[in-house]
Amino acid sequence: QLESEAVLKAIEAQHGLLTERARGIFSFSYLAFQEYFTARKIVASHNLGGLEQALSGLVSHITDPHWREVFLLTTAMLRSADSLVQLMKQQIDVLVAQDPYLQEFLLWASQKSQMIPTEPKVANSRAFYLALAQSPHTAAHFALACTLDQGMFLDAALDNLLLECANQSQDFACANACSEALNNILVTVLDAGFYKSLQQLRDELPSANQNREWLEDGWQKHYSIWVEELRETIAHYRNINHSWEFSPAQQQVLESYYNANQLLLDCLHSNCEVTAAIRQEIEATLLLPQQELEAREWQ
Template sequence: MRKLLVLGKPGAGKTTFLKYLAIQCANSQVLGEQVPLFITLKQFAETENQPALTTYINQLFTDCGVTEAQTRDILNQGKGLILLDGLDEVREEDSDRILNQIEQFTDQYHTNSFVLTCRIAAREYTFEKFTEVEVADFDDQQIETFVGKWFQAKESDLADYFMEQLKETKPIKELATNPLLLTLLCIEFEDSGAFPPNRSELYSRAIHTLLRKWDDKRRIVRQQVYKKLSVQRKEDLLSEVAFTTFKGGEYFFKQRDVEQYIAGYIRNLPDAKTDPEALLLDSEAVLKSIEAQHGLLVERARSIYSFSHLTFQEYFTAREIFVTANLEELANRVTEKHWREVFLLTAGMVRDASKLMQLMKNNIDKLVAGDEKIQEFLSWVNQQSNSSDVSYKPAAVRAFYFSVSFGGDRDFYLSLSLNLDPRFCSDSSLSLSLNLNIFLSLERALDLDFDLDLDLDLDLGRNFRDRFTMPEQKYLLQQLKDQLPNPEEDKEQFKQWWKVNGKDWTEQLRAVMIEHRNIGHDWQFNKQQQELLKQYYNANLLLVDCLNSDCYVSQEVRQEIEDTLLLPVK
């Protein structure tokens, strides 16, 4: 397996895994005949003069005392283990260039081994010759092993007590499947013996513990200014740095820039030095103290810094928004996917998230308010929801119709519908009661995931005839059903039949649906409308996820949002 794409959620351990591979390879424990090279893709993407990946790798080897001829031999002989970290952290404007560089380099030096990491669903990438794997969540045994090793130097029964408490607290146990969050849980438990109920509180208390212990761990030269900062001031400083860099799309930043951010903060503190040179020296001392004493900021390359994990940058960004009550600016970013975690964390921080939810809802509605065709589509979604003889919340039913009619994936309609009405998924007859345009997803199912989606669609299809009361409808649909070969007898034969006849068959079914149930319309949205609907679609999902997170929202606001979700703008 020469090419591997490692996907994972934030904090799953993707970067740690690559570093582990590099160390194991260097120690001849894994791929001992190869030479490991770790590359942070965002750093490569933002290198001055935008060098080709080959040139960049040559320079990295040169810095380590390897000649260009030796580097060429390593690559030509397939002896390189090239570890490419953080594709999702590359800026949007650099993305196409970096993708092309990776494709060209991996094709030219295809005999080498490549491992590439990326957050799950960060962007839609296609690497034809890469095998995709996902970093799995910790299972119960792995959690217990991790906890045991964490507390092995402590009291003998502390790990057992941790596991007992973890099993009794389901939401926290779900967090513990993530290695980074489990680390924070261990820090929190070790310090206070209890678990906080929400994620933002977890980050807050764990980081507060780290910050409080900074000055007791090590002594750093020129740390006097830093030692005067209270824990809150330290958090304020990191929050300001995080917000400034995250807002600018900077996951990696130059040392002189972050020192300027620090100087801008500490110059306003009591007894701060006013001399620019002295202030700059103090800023450097503060930066080095932060790096040495807790590692929330780390030097990735010479004079290049970042937060040690993107999750910390997201947390401190959310904290800055919370402290400054800058909810309007956050709400304006409701369509920017990389702000998702910041929204969820901020919602958990504010005392009352009602205002944030309302701002998000207003901005989401504005996205499509000026497009008549989309408004017509939303009116149709509402009409279909109102005509469905089911006892579920209207917003959940609208989410269903929106998804299957626009072509969204089932994860969306299940997530949005189930979050709005937990009964939605418990009754398997619901999908049948909601008309049959889900059956039209059969064509997509064959293209995307034949076995998985086909089974579901055919199960629905076998029962659809009974949901129509008029004899003419039943007759027409039975005729269409009779045309289908039995996929249980030969799925490959069915697949081949569908390739030849599927389009005509679908159009016949669509015509019956439109005439008798007003479903199955081909809306023919242009590319701009499709992108707009996709943004609208994802923003509503984010809004519902925020509503269902551990945040406080008044019942009136919650009901108002639910009542108007996925409705045309009046």
């Protein structure tokens, strides 16, 4: 034992590969070594007949960002990564399965995505609306970067308009900015009823021709009502901008859920061996609510 300790000390001092974290406890000084050998250990367990148990142990860390590289390495090393990606998908769905409010949120995103044409992929559309509902300030950039679909671009523009209206001061400059934004949005609106409603809201905005006293008094009193009418109109015609109110715990779960789905996609897009049927099934069911997942099982 003394000899082995001396060897470890020598490696630590001369090569820097190992470091003593606590008395008698050594680990690799470079995280990449630990990640690589952890993945090798998981894959090697296949030869001992304990692959499923090893993979289940790995999947239990699906929400831990420290294990990201281990997932990617293991996926690439396995002769067939089918079992691993399926277990990952199951574990990810479990994260939100027991929360009715989060399930309602996923159902809304799924319903919105079904209104979008087949290109882009439906799963991409679900991801777009989940991101839109949680981070409206990035909506316009998300739409421009990820899709040219007119409906999704319209939803992003409307969401951004509401955000801007809610955050601006209640003066003529604000009203003018809202009017200009509505003019730009109206160009993309095809629904006659929605177009008319937005047009009426735009016409309610004050103009430079109105007297200053009304602008300072009447418009400021009416502003919050106008914004709420705009919100209700958008929710009615486009089924977006609902007041999703997540608790801190739910926000954390959603973030973990989103990141875990991203990890699963990264694994699928890496240099791994996954059969086409399983790959297609996973991609088709990303971000689906539990009731739709269960319905697919009976098809």
